[in-house]
Amino acid sequence: MSQPAAPRATGSAVAAEALLSSFAQAGYARAEPPILQPAEPFLDLSGEDIRKSLYLTTDARGEELCLRPDLTIPVARDYLASPAAGQAAGFCYVGTVFRYRGGRTSEFLQAGVESFGRGDRAAADAEMLALGLEALAVSNITDVDIRTGDVALFAALIEALDLAPSWCRRLVKDFNRKASLAEDLARLTLASDSARKDYDGVLSALAGSDRNAALALVTDLLSIAGINAVGGRSVGEIADRFLEQSTLTGGTLPRDIRVLIERFLTITGDPDEALAQLRTLAADARLDIGAALDEFERRIGFMAARGIDTAATRFATSFGRGVDYYTGFEFELHRKNNGAEPLVAGGRYDSLMTRLGARAPIPAVGFSIWMDALGAKGCAR
Numbered sequence: 350m351s352q353p354a355a356p357r358a359t360g361s362a363v364a365a366e367a368l369l370s371s372f373a374q375a376g377y378a379r380a381e382p383p384i385l386q387p388a389e390p391f392l393d394l395s396g397e398d399i400r401k402s403l404y405l406t407t408d409a410r411g412e413e414l415c416l417r418p419d420l421t422i423p424v425a426r427d428y429l430a431s432p433a434a435g436q437a438a439g440f441c442y443v444g445t446v447f448r449y450r451g452g453r454t455s456e457f458l459q460a461g462v463e464s465f466g467r468g469d470r471a472a473a474d475a476e477m478l479a480l481g482l483e484a485l486a487v488s489n490i491t492d493v494d495i496r497t498g499d500v501a502l503f504a505a506l507i508e509a510l511d512l513a514p515s516w517c518r519r520l521v522k523d524f525n526r527k528a529s530l531a532e533d534l535a536r537l538t539l540a541s542d543s544a545r546k547d548y549d550g551v552l553s554a555l556a557g558s559d560r561n562a563a564l565a566l567v568t569d570l571l572s573i574a575g576i577n578a579v580g581g582r583s584v585g586e587i588a589d590r591f592l593e594q595s596t597l598t599g600g601t602l603p604r605d606i607r608v609l610i611e612r613f614l615t616i617t618g619d620p621d622e623a624l625a626q627l628r629t630l631a632a633d634a635r636l637d638i639g640a641a642l643d644e645f646e647r648r649i650g651f652m653a654a655r656g657i658d659t660a661a662t663r664f665a666t667s668f669g670r671g672v673d674y675y676t677g678f679e680f681e682l683h684r685k686n687n688g689a690e691p692l693v694a695g696g697r698y699d700s701l702m703t704r705l706g707a708r709a710p711i712p713a714v715g716f717s718i719w720m721d722a723l724g725a726k727g728c729a730r
Contacts, residue, residue, distance in 0.1 A: 364487075364488055364720060364723060365443035365458055365460045365718075365720050366443065367487055368441075368443070368460050368484050368487055368488075368718065369441055369442075369443055369460070371483060371484070371487055372441035372462055372480065372484075373441065375480060376439060377439040377440055377441040377462055377464075378438075378439070378440055378441070379440070379441055379442065380420075380424045380427060380428075380440035380441070380442045380463070381442065381444065382417070382420065382423035382424055382426070382427050382442075382444075383417075383423070384416055384417055384444075384445070384447075385414055385415075385416065385417075386414065386415055386416075386417045386422070386423055386426075387412065387413070387414060387415075388403060388405055388413040388414055388415040389413065390422050390426070390705060391403065391415060391418060391419075391422060393704070394422065394673060394674050394701065394704060395672070395673065399418070401449065402418060402448045402449045402450070403415045403416075403418055403448070403449075404416040404418075404447050404448075404449070404455070415447075416446075416447035417444075417446055417447065418446055418447060418448040419446055419448075419459070419717070420442050420444055420446060420459055420461060420717065421461070421463060421698070421701075421715060421717065422701075422705070424440055424442060424463045424715075425463065425465070425701060425702065425705055425713065426705055428440065428463075428465050429702065429705055429706060429707055433465075433466075434707070434711075435466060435707070435709070435711060436466050437464075437465070437466040437467050437468075438464075438465050438466055439462065439463070439464045439465070440462070440463050440464075440465075441460070441461070441462050441463075442459075442460065442461055442462075442463075443458065443459070443460040443720075444458070444459060445457070445458055445459075446458075446459045454721075457719065457720070457721050458719075458720040458721065459717055459718065459719060459720065460484075460717070460718040460720055461695070461715060461716055461717035461718055462477065462480055462715050462716060463713065463714075463715035464476070464477065464713065464714050464715055465702070465711055465712070465713050466711055466712060466713075467712055467714075468712060470644065470677070470697065470712055470714070471644055471647035471648040471650075471651050472647075472651045473712070473714050474648050474651070474677070474678040474697060474714055475648055475651035475652045475654070475655050475657070476651075476655065477678075477680075477695060477696075477714050477715060477716050478495070478497075478652060478655070478657060478680055479652075479655040479656070479657060480716070481680070481682050481693040481695065481716050481718070482495075482657065482682065484693060484718055485682060485692060485693060485723075488723045490684065490692065490723065492684065492685045493682050493683065493684065493685065493692075494663065494682070494683040494684070494685055494686075494687070495657075495661065495662040495663060495680065495682060496663050496665070496668060496680065496681045496682075496683065497620070497662060497663065497664045497665075497668065497678070497679065497680045497681075498664065498665055498666065498667070498668025498669055498678075498679045498680075499641075499645060499664075499666075499677055499678050499679065500521070500524060500669055500675055500676060500677060500679060501641055501644070501676060501677040501678070501697075502627070502638070502641050502642075502645065502666060503520075503521065503524050503613070503666065504517075504521055504676075505638040505640070505641035506610070506613050506636065506638060507520050507521060507610075509636040509637050509638050510606055510609070510610075510636075512602075512606070516602065520610075522673070524669055534602065534607050534610060534611065609630075609634055612630060613627075613630060613666055614666055614667045615666075615667075616630070616665070616666040617663070617664065617665040617666070617667075618663075618664065619659055619660050619661070619662055619663070619664060620645070620648075620649045620652070620659050620662055620664045621649060621659060621660075622664075623664045623665075623666065624642065624645055624646055624649065627642055627645070627666070628642060648678065670694060670696060672696075672698075674698045674700055674701040674704065675696045675697065675698050676697055676698060676699045676700045677696065677697035677699065677714075678696050678697045678714070679695075679696035679697070680694065680695060680696060680716070681693070681694040682694070690722065691719075691722075692718065692719065692722050692723060693716055693717070693718050694716060694717060695714070695715050695716025695717060696714065696716075697712075697713070697714040698713050698714065698715075699711070699712050699713055701713060
């Protein structure tokens with residue numbers, strides 16, 4: 350992994366070096382990915398909306414590049430390009446990232462940990478949370494709100510409901526992007542065939558197809574038609590919206606399914622309380638989500654074994670970080686009563702590795718720390 354310019358010797362940088370020492374003691378090797386990165390993975394994985402936050406350029410071959418806005422994807426790409434790809438390996442990092450954030454500085458320091466290839470997912474999840482808490486303790490921050498969730502539980506629920514693939518993709522996508530799922534459920538439940546469009550046959554054909562192939566087809570058709578942008582939306586955004594509408598051609602979402610999903614999304618409490626409520630819901634609705642619940646229970650055990658006070662940990666089935674590639678456990682660590690601004694945040698992102706080119710799925714989990722947030726009001730991811 351190549352060596353970037355060393356971060357400026359600020360208080361944040363000194364604190365970050367102390368964190369790296371603690372991560373190294375835990376067995377994580379230092380990763381130092383290049384500052385200049387291909388833009389495509391960020392745009393593909395986070396959507397075209399992130400474009401307005403990136404610092405972009407183009408090389409002599411026409412490849413679009415960007416200053417890294419985050420370190421998770423660069424570290425993952427370097428791991429996949431290394432001889433260790435597919436094997437268990439852990440990395441820690443500290444480095445400058447670049448992202449437009451309105452009135453705040455666009456150049457800031459990020460530290461973190463990424464763990465790849467571990468099959469013991471529940472134990473690895475708990476370790477990430479424990480390391481995040483230890484990182485705050487190194488910075489003398491111990492009065493912390495622990496907020497957790499698990500998108501895998503929502504995905505297991507949707508799969509158990511035996512919905513059409515297009516419905517499953519739509520609902521999980523809205524959950525991950527922090528869309529107003531309640532509003533979306535209401536709109537989809539009230540969707541009516543009375544508002545059919547002339548091109549509904551095309552939408553129906555796309556609804557059950559592979560999403561990436563369908564997106565490529567629609568994008569090509571728009572390009573052939575000479576459409577570059579409409580109403581400020583790029584071709585990619587237009588195509589994505591077109592595919593989104595294909596979901597609505599499969600009929601309405603049954604009201605009893607909507608009620609069950611809404612009941613699921615109200616579950617909250619400490620992890621043990623939430624687990625009990627989830628097992629009750631599964632039994633009442635005769636849902637086969639036992640494997641996901643058993644994994645959740647194993648994680649709770651590993652958290653307790655790591656010394657984490659699970660009774661003081663908040664879990665909510667509706668909690669999500671708004672990142673498409675998260676596939677399981679997610680968490681944020683906040684100063685007590687600090688609203689929406691996390692100091693540390695991360696989670697499990699198994700699907701990212703194949704989307705970055707891995708030939709087979711590779712388990713992956715990690716977290717990031719915003720160093721300027723440790724001494725001042727936070728800077729969200």
